[in-house]
Amino acid sequence: MAFFDKPLHELKTYKPNRQEPRDFDAFWRQTLAEARQVPLAAMFKPVDFGLRTVETFDLTFNGYGGQPIKGWLLLPRSRVGKLPCVVEYIGYGGGRDFPPEKLLWSAAGYAHLVMDTRGQGSVWARGDTPDLDAGGSSPQFPGFMTRGVLDPKTYYYRRVFTDAVRALEAAEAHPAVDAQRLAVAGVSQGGGIALAAAGLAPRTVKVALPDVPFLCHYRRATEITAAHPYEEISRFCQTHRDKVETVFQTLAYFDGVNFAARARAKALFSVGLMDEICPPSTVFAAYNHYAGPKDIRTWSYNHHDGGGGFQTVEKIRFLHEAFAGKKSK
Numbered sequence: 001m002a003f004f005d006k007p008l009h010e011l012k013t014y015k016p017n018r019q020e021p022r023d024f025d026a027f028w029r030q031t032l033a034e035a036r037q038v039p040l041a042a043m044f045k046p047v048d049f050g051l052r053t054v055e056t057f058d059l060t061f062n063g064y065g066g067q068p069i070k071g072w073l074l075l076p077r078s079r080v081g082k083l084p085c086v087v088e089y090i091g092y093g094g095g096r097d098f099p100p101e102k103l104l105w106s107a108a109g110y111a112h113l114v115m116d117t118r119g120q121g122s123v124w125a126r127g128d129t130p131d132l133d134a135g136g137s138s139p140q141f142p143g144f145m146t147r148g149v150l151d152p153k154t155y156y157y158r159r160v161f162t163d164a165v166r167a168l169e170a171a172e173a174h175p176a177v178d179a180q181r182l183a184v185a186g187v188s189q190g191g192g193i194a195l196a197a198a199g200l201a202p203r204t205v206k207v208a209l210p211d212v213p214f215l216c217h218y219r220r221a222t223e224i225t226a227a228h229p230y231e232e233i234s235r236f237c238q239t240h241r242d243k244v245e246t247v248f249q250t251l252a253y254f255d256g257v258n259f260a261a262r263a264r265a266k267a268l269f270s271v272g273l274m275d276e277i278c279p280p281s282t283v284f285a286a287y288n289h290y291a292g293p294k295d296i297r298t299w300s301y302n303h304h305d306g307g308g309g310f311q312t313v314e315k316i317r318f319l320h321e322a323f324a325g326k327k328s329k
Contacts, residue, residue: 003273005224005280008298011273014281015288016217018261019252027152027253028200031064035162038066042170044073049099053077054106056099059113061170063163070116070128071167072099074106075176084181084323085111085171089164089193091186092144092214092229093120095127105185108316111177115167117189118159119144133159145232150246152253157196157215161254164197168204181323183207184265185315188278188304189214192256195286198267199259207322208267208292209315212275212306216256217282219248227276260290267294268318270311272302 006014021027044057059071075083086105090096096116105112121127148154164184172179184194184205192215198208214229221230222237233251237244252258267290271283287296297314299307307314 004276005273008273008300011280011284013288014284016220016257016285018257018289019219019248019255020258021152021249021252024253024258031158031162032165032200035064035066035166038062040166040169040173042173044174047099051099051103054099054103059170061166063118063166064159065133067118067132068129069118069163069166070096071170072096072102072112072114073171073174074099074102074112074114076106076109079109079176082178083109083111083176084183084319085113085174085177086183086185086209086319087113087115087164087167087171087197089115089167089184089186089190089197090117090120090125090127092189093123094125095121095129097125101125104312108319110183110319111171111174113167113171115164117193118163119156131156131159143229143232145229146236146247149233149236149250150243152250155250155254157254160193161196161200164193165200168197168201172204179204181206183209183319183322185209185211186213187211187306192216195256195263196254196259198263198265198292199261202262202264202292205263205265207319208263208265209319210256210267210286211270211311211315212272212278212304213256213269213283213286214278215254216260216278217285218251218255220285221279221282224281225276225279230277256286257289260286263290264292266322267292268315269294269296270299270306270314271296272299272304272306274301274303275306277304
């Protein structure tokens with residue numbers, strides 16, 4: 001795949017009209033209010049994975065529908081005072097994996113909360129959280145893009161994005177975490193979830209690190225790429241020809257472009273200009289609508305790998321600078 005989307009000079013100014021439902025904010029206020037009717041009940045159980053420099057905790061908290069969501073909390077053993085925390089969301093098909101695979105942010109001196117993605121975790125990294133609201137008893141193989149898509153109240157990502165906000169609340173609940181210094185991060189689907197969390201909790205999230213974010217500008221994505229997972233939507237619409245507009249009306253409630261317009265956190269995005277999975281114009285649509293202070297790293301000859309290790313170095317520097325000297329009193 002060579003360059004297939006808009007040229008960079010057009011991407012930098014690409015700011016399409018947002019397709020936003022009139023009741024977007026009311027929908028999410030009600031969704032989160034319903035979730036909060038059930039106590040968060042965050043439980044951090046110490047577990048030993050043989051990591052000498054990192055404390056590890058098996059996390060369980062109540063997400064959407066009061067359903068238990070799994071995660072990890074990793075803390076540097078050597079620490080003074082409360083720590084800023086990075087809340088990480090996982091890419092499509094993956095789960096929370098094991099703590100030895102998640103050492104970046106604790107090694108950089110941060111608390112690190114990893115949220116398992118309900119129903120996922122059976123492709124490239126194991127997960128432990130079923131999507132109970134859909135009647136599932138265990139994680140499953142994708143797809144998820146059209147699960148409940150004919151109604152925003154039943155759509156899969158309503159549950160996931162609610163879980164994401166509750167994960168922030170779980171981070172705030174731990175005594176080692178500085179609740180005034182929370183960041184969200186993720187790659188691909190994780191980046192899309194991070195954008196949703198930043199938009200739904202703009203006062204809570206102080207830094208956002210969405211890499212090659214998925215779940216943005218859905219209609220354009222389905223029109224210019226045949227790559228999975230956006231293909232799941234295209235195939236659904238191919239079969240359900242009479243439901244196309246209903247599908248995109250639902251997806252508008254879950255579009256990262258609309259969440260970006262509500263976010264206030266300092267943000268560092270990344271994009272690969274040859275990315276056929278999350279096309280560059282869909283990333284720039286979210287970036288250009290992003291309402292907080294922002295920057296983006298553009299990787300010209302990269303696909304969905306984005307900046308890889310180069311971007312990791314950029315994120316560490318960015319987060320250090322963002323939180324430098326900003327501690328709770």
